[in-house]
Amino acid sequence: EAAVTQSPRNKVAVTGGKVTLSCNQTNNHNNMYWYRQDTGHGLRLIHYSYGAGSTEKGDIPDGYKASRPSQENFSLILELATPSQTSVYFCASGDVTGGTEVFFGKGTRLTVV
Amino acid sequence: AQKVTQTQTSISVVEKTTVTMDCVYETRDSSYFLFWYKQTASGEIVFLIRQDSYKKENATVGHYSLNFQKPKSSIGLIITATQIEDSAVYFCAMREASSGSWQLIFGSGTQLTVMP
Numbered sequence: 168e169a170a171v172t173q174s175p176r177n178k179v180a181v182t183g184g185k186v187t188l189s190c191n192q193t194n195n196h197n198n199m200y201w202y203r204q205d206t207g208h209g210l211r212l213i214h215y216s217y218g219a220g221s222t223e224k225g226d227i228p229d230g231y232k233a234s235r236p237s238q239e240n241f242s243l244i245l246e247l248a249t250p251s252q253t254s255v256y257f258c259a260s261g262d263v264t265g266g267t268e269v270f271f272g273k274g275t276r277l278t279v280v
Numbered sequence: 281a282q283k284v285t286q287t288q289t290s291i292s293v294v295e296k297t298t299v300t301m302d303c304v305y306e307t308r309d310s311s312y313f314l315f316w317y318k319q320t321a322s323g324e325i326v327f328l329i330r331q332d333s334y335k336k337e338n339a340t341v342g343h344y345s346l347n348f349q350k351p352k353s354s355i356g357l358i359i360t361a362t363q364i365e366d367s368a369v370y371f372c373a374m375r376e377a378s379s380g381s382w383q384l385i386f387g388s389g390t391q392l393t394v395m396p
Contacts, residue, residue, distance in 0.1 A: 198382055200384060202386070207388060208388055209286070209371060209386050209387055209388035209389045210325075210371060210373075210386040210389075211386075212383060212384070212385060212386075215382070215383060215384075217382065223383075225383060226383075226385070255323070257325065259325075259384070261384075268315060268327035268330060269327070269384060270327075271317075271324075271325040271326075273323065273324060274323050
């Protein structure tokens with residue numbers, strides 16, 4: 168079973184502060200994704216990566232940066248957190264060639280006050 | 281740009297009946313993959329079933345099946361003999377195969393409630 172681990176699971180941050188959400192996968196997947204989930208919007212793609220050293224913008228990248236320093240790790244960085252970034256964030260990984268499914272972490276609940 | 285739309289916000293059914301959840305998609309790619317995922321009350325998101333655009337046969341896994349209507353850009357999820365534990369949010373998703381982007385785009389989800 169594919170394992171995707173997110174940390175922290177819960178985070179309270181202050182407006183204007185820097186927040187880093189981390190994701191680790193142990194399945195040697197090439198592709199990793201960051202989504203945010205808000206009521207009425209489903210899962211919206213923020214950033215994704217094809218492999219170590221690569222990051223690509225998704226549908227809603229503004230206010231977020233991503234970093235993929237290794238095959239296993241993919242971070243989402245909020246340089247200046249705002250209350251509008253309060254949400255639940257999910258990381259996912261998969262070997263997308265051939266159309267296989269992705270595997271999700273358990274999510275991080277971020278509250279920006 | 282690719283887009284996935286689920287217009288049904290919520291559905292309620294009685295246990296042991298059949299339910300269909302709708303999903304329509306937009307893509308310029310001639311080859312793509314369609315997925316359905318389930319999010320349980322605990323927040324866990326799990327893969328259910330997939331349809332490859334080049335396949336004419338509808339995919340079936342357990343009591344989940346798909347109604348793939350390519351001319352209508354539609355991929356419905358059918359759950360037969362529903363159980364209480366099928367209560368969850370169901371997401372439709374799409375990934376283009378030949379554009380090279382590998383973005384996985386989701387719809388807004390449908391909340392299914394199965395009542396005894």
